[in-house]
Amino acid sequence: DAKTTQPPSMDCAEGRAANLPCNHSTISGNEYVYWYRQIHSQGPQYIIHGLKNNETNEMASLIITEDRKSSTLILPHATLRDTAVYYCIAGNTGNQFYFGTGTSLTVIP
Amino acid sequence: GAVVSQHPSRVICKSGTSVKIECRSLDFQATTMFWYRQFPKKSLMLMATSNEGSKATYEQGVEKDKFLINHASLTLSTLTVTSAHPEDSSFYICSAELAGVGTGELFFGEGSRLTVL
Numbered sequence: 703d704a705k706t707t708q709p710p711s712m713d714c715a716e717g718r719a720a721n722l723p724c725n726h727s728t729i730s731g732n733e734y735v736y737w738y739r740q741i742h743s744q745g746p747q748y749i750i751h752g753l754k755n756n757e758t759n760e761m762a763s764l765i766i767t768e769d770r771k772s773s774t775l776i777l778p779h780a781t782l783r784d785t786a787v788y789y790c791i792a793g794n795t796g797n798q799f800y801f802g803t804g805t806s807l808t809v810i811p
Numbered sequence: 812g813a814v815v816s817q818h819p820s821r822v823i824c825k826s827g828t829s830v831k832i833e834c835r836s837l838d839f840q841a842t843t844m845f846w847y848r849q850f851p852k853k854s855l856m857l858m859a860t861s862n863e864g865s866k867a868t869y870e871q872g873v874e875k876d877k878f879l880i881n882h883a884s885l886t887l888s889t890l891t892v893t894s895a896h897p898e899d900s901s902f903y904i905c906s907a908e909l910a911g912v913g914t915g916e917l918f919f920g921e922g923s924r925l926t927v928l
Contacts, residue, residue, distance in 0.1 A: 736917075740855075743922070743924070744921055745815075745817075745919035745921045746855070746904070747919070748916060748917070748918065748919075789854070798860055799857070799906075801854045804854060
């Protein structure tokens with residue numbers, strides 16, 4: 703799997719958009735970008751994934767740069783329940799997912 | 812979404828005993844499941860890949876005789892921590908791939924917290 707790098711921590715005001723960056727400069731052509739989050743003492747929760755195009759679902763939007771070397775997860779209106787550690791993973795079907803250190807997002811009231 | 816269940820969610824055992832943790836995919840079949848462990852304030856560390864009907868593949872540095880993995884059916888994988896010691900205390904998490912979708916999306920269990928006294 704490609705190595706990903708993320709800032710260790712970020713703060714975001716409640717109700718504002720949270721933009722979480724991820725670098726995956728060594729991603730290969732057939733690897734997807736996945737985002738998961740983990741709330742304390744729970745299993746990771748799937749958020750979104752994409753290959754080349756930007757993606758949006760009910761939880762978030764994923765913006766992938768044209769060269770695919772980086773991406774940004776956008777939580778459009780952060781709530782206190784979005785406080786969690788967010789992990790960006792570059793991986794592929796059937797292959798192991800290796801977690802980096804993630805970004806600890808704190809949503810501030 | 813697909814549901815992965817782990818049992819038990821918490822277990823406390825004495826040093827030297829063995830503990831079995833179950834991982835079940837409740838509403839889908841999973842030919843491949845993955846086992847992770849996580850120490851406090853640390854990221855998830857992949858331990859092994861569990862393949863239905865075959866031997867598990869262990870990551871470098873993970874003792875296969877210490878952490879026995881069995882994937883006897885398409886909906887169940889088990890992790891047995893043998894002769895547990897306090898340093899084995901950790902949060903163990905399994906995940907399963909939703910086969911057939913083609914994008915490798917993984918679903919995770921809620922984790923099992925093991926405390927070895």
